[in-house]
Amino acid sequence: RELDRIEIGNGPYAGTRGPITEKIQSAFFDIVNGRNPKYAEWLTSV
Numbered sequence: 001r002e003l004d005r006i007e008i009g010n011g012p013y014a015g016t017r018g019p020i021t022e023k024i025q026s027a028f029f030d031i032v033n034g035r036n037p038k039y040a041e042w043l044t045s046v
Helices: 019-032 037-042
Strands: none
8 A cells, every 4th residue: 555655554563453543443432432421522312
């Protein structure tokens, strides 16, 4: 893969989520699934 003609995705985490991505993704899913009360006011039931 490449971005702006620069090859990306060939490092030690190629094909997997890196540690920073895992932390961000985990925090996101905790928020949107209501598991983090700090951000409960961000949610709206539909």
